[in-house]
Amino acid sequence: AQKVTQAQTEISVVEKEDVTLDCVYETRDTTYYLFWYKQPPSGELVFLIRRNSFDEQNEISGRYSWNFQKSTSSFNFTITASQVVDSAVYFCALSEDYGSSNTGKLIFGQGTTLQVKP
Amino acid sequence: DGGITQSPKYLFRKEGQNVTLSCEQNLNHDAMYWYRQDPGQGLRLIYYSQIVNDFQKGDIAEGYSVSREKKESFPLTVTSAQKNPTAFYLCASSHGLAGAFGELFFGEGSRLTVL
Numbered sequence: 009a010q011k012v013t014q015a016q017t018e019i020s021v022v023e024k025e026d027v028t029l030d031c032v033y034e035t036r037d038t039t040y041y042l043f044w045y046k047q048p049p050s051g052e053l054v055f056l057i058r059r060n061s062f063d064e065q066n067e068i069s070g071r072y073s074w075n076f077q078k079s080t081s082s083f084n085f086t087i088t089a090s091q092v093v094d095s096a097v098y099f100c101a102l103s104e105d106y107g108s109s110n111t112g113k114l115i116f117g118q119g120t121t122l123q124v125k126p
Numbered sequence: 127d128g129g130i131t132q133s134p135k136y137l138f139r140k141e142g143q144n145v146t147l148s149c150e151q152n153l154n155h156d157a158m159y160w161y162r163q164d165p166g167q168g169l170r171l172i173y174y175s176q177i178v179n180d181f182q183k184g185d186i187a188e189g190y191s192v193s194r195e196k197k198e199s200f201p202l203t204v205t206s207a208q209k210n211p212t213a214f215y216l217c218a219s220s221h222g223l224a225g226a227f228g229e230l231f232f233g234e235g236s237r238l239t240v241l
Contacts, residue, residue, distance in 0.1 A: 017166070041225045051214065051235040053169075058229050099168060103225030112157050112176070112223030113184065114230060116168030 010035050012102050014117035021090055022125050029085040029120045031100030037061075042076065042083045043101040043114065053099065059083065090124045097121050128153045130233035132217050137238045139204075139211070147202045147236045149217035157223055158200035159230065162186060163214040172215075175200055176223065204238060212240045 011034040021027045033042065044056040057067065059076055067074045071088045087094055101114040130151045139145045151158065157176050161169040171184030175194040189208025194200055200219075204211045214237050218230040 012168070043229060045232075051216075051237075053216065053218075053230075053232040055229045055231070101168075111174060111182065112159070112220055112225055112227075112230075113171055113174065114169075114224055116161075116170075118166065118168045 010102055010104060010115045012100050012115050012117035014098075014100055014120050016120045017118070018121045018123070020123045020125065023092060024089050026086060026088050027090050027122065027124075029087075029098050029100075029122065031083045031085065031117060033081050033083065033100070033102045035081075035102060035104055037104045039104070041103045043099075043103070044074065044083075044085050045099045045101065047097040047099065047119070049096070056085075087122075090122075092124050092126055095122060095124045130217055130219055130231060132215075132233035132236050135234065135236060137236060139238060139240050141240055142206045144203055144205050145238065147204070147215055147217075147238070149200045149202065149233060150198055151200075151217075151219045151231075151233075152198060153219055153221075153231060154197070155219035155221050155231070156197070157220045158194065159218040159220075159224075160184075160190070160192065160200070160202045161216045161218060163216060163235075169216060172202065211238055213238060 013032045040061045042059045045053040047053050073086045075084045097119045099119045100117045103114050133148045159174040160172040173192045175181035191203045216235045217233045224230045
């Protein structure tokens with residue numbers, strides 16, 4: 009069965025520290041998609057990244073980077089030199105590819121609340 | 127600006143009342159979704175619609191109903207049959223089906239409190 013686990017419920021760091029948010033997933037399919045979303049206090053989920061299961065290259069976008077490892081079923085997210093504005097709830101999500109039976113459904117982890125203190 | 131508009135942002139309801147949450151998008155997306163978020167939990171899918179006049183139950187559809195009469199609109203009704211309706215409700219849309227064809231775009235959510 010599909011499952012996404014974010015074991016870290018809350019993380020607190022001081023500004024400028026690096027922080028890694030963990031995401032472990034379970035899937036029976038060979039084709040799937042992984043996502044990270046940010047939920048600031050306003051409530052709206054903001055899309056950060058989408059990665060398909062065949063692309064294991066790590067990605068960097070500014071202070072954000074993602075480490076995708078199929079061998080350990082993990083898709084971890086690192087923020088370098090964290091800032092107060094990074095304080096939010098971060099969700100990892102999984103979508104499987106069922107071909108013609110696709111629903112577009114995303115399975116979300118429980119979320120990790122990141123607090124960055126000045 | 128293109129986006130998803132949810133209303134109302136906050137809603138209070140007495141037990142036994144039905145309430146309808148509005149979701150409108152001007153992104154010209156085909157697919158729309160309703161998710162429920164409870165404290166400390168991830169998002170759970172209530173209903174989704176891939177095309178006008180068609181919708182499917184998600185994982186927690188009991189006590190909810192939807193309609194999709196227009197491409198832009200996907201209202202959610204929380205009925206009195208929903209045993210624990212207090213939650214944060216998020217509407218989302220995607221150009222094609224999310225996953226293979228891209229990501230979900232979310233509205234700002236509606237917070238429902240049952241008194």
